[in-house]
Amino acid sequence: MADTEMKALIERINVLAKKAKEEGLSEIEELERKDLRQKYLKKFRESFKSQIEMVQVFDKAGKEVTPKKVQDIQRKKGLRD
Numbered sequence: 462m463a464d465t466e467m468k469a470l471i472e473r474i475n476v477l478a479k480k481a482k483e484e485g486l487s488e489i490e491e492l493e494r495k496d497l498r499q500k501y502l503k504k505f506r507e508s509f510k511s512q513i514e515m516v517q518v519f520d521k522a523g524k525e526v527t528p529k530k531v532q533d534i535q536r537k538k539g540l541r542d
Contacts, residue, residue, distance in 0.1 A: 470501050515540070 477494040480486060486494065514534050518527045527535075535541040 467501075467504060470497060470504075473497055474501060514538070 474494065474497050477486060477490055477497070480490070481494070514531060516527070516531065517525060520526050532541060
């Protein structure tokens with residue numbers, strides 16, 4: 462999800478949260494809020510997973526100590542020799 466899309470999603474979630482505190486939400490708005498939260502969490506997890514899969518870990522001596530599981534994922538994606 463593009464950064465602008467994520468910002469729009471968060472903005473709408475916040476609007477609904479504020480309205481829920483001040484006056485309450487209709488049934489449709491509650492469903493929308495639930496759906497938006499699920500979309501946000503899904504995109505957040507996808508983004509976080511992608512970032513973790515791109516990480517390479519090195520010790521103080523400069524030796525790569527990236528976990529084998531991550532190295533295998535990177536190889537499958539063509540990010541590593």
